[in-house]
Amino acid sequence: MSDPNCIFCKIASKQIPSTLLYEDDLVVAFKDIAPQVPVHVLIVPKAHVSGLDGLREEHKALIGQITLVGQKLARDLGVAESGYRMVVNSGPDAGQTVFHLHFHLLGGAPMGGKMV
Ligand code: AMP
Ligand code: ZN
DSSP: OOOTTOHHHHHHTTSSOOOEEEEOSSEEEEEOSSOSSSEEEEEEESSOOOSGGGOOGGGHHHHHHHHHHHHHHHHHTTOTTTOEEEEOOOSGGGTOOSOSOOEEEEESSOOSSOOO
16 A cells, blocks of 8 residues: 555655645645646645556545545635646656656646647
């Protein structure tokens, strides 16, 4: 459930500090260390999942919870009205660099038009 070499496992278990914004039984959310926009939060399962490709049937509730936490944080951080994105990079072509599933919550400034 936890990978001793994984930086987000260490953040989730508080072995490495982060600016924690939310925590429950399933997920933690913390500020990205290199924000791309004014609001840049990572929403991460506490259990180690490598990424979108590592998801299984048993993770359905987890994914539901991550999206609802994203909605709550967008409201709490004041970007629900102005708009926000939740983005997951999966694999090399998408530029994934940390291989523990994380949803980027992005907002607080125009993001240069549509991604897709
Ligand atoms: P990705 O490129 O989609 O895998 O995203 C990885 C994200 O993790 C990047 O936006 C990094 O800035 C962020 N990141 C890496 N290390 C840390 C850390 N220790 N605390 C917070 N965010 C981090
Ligand atoms: Zn991990």
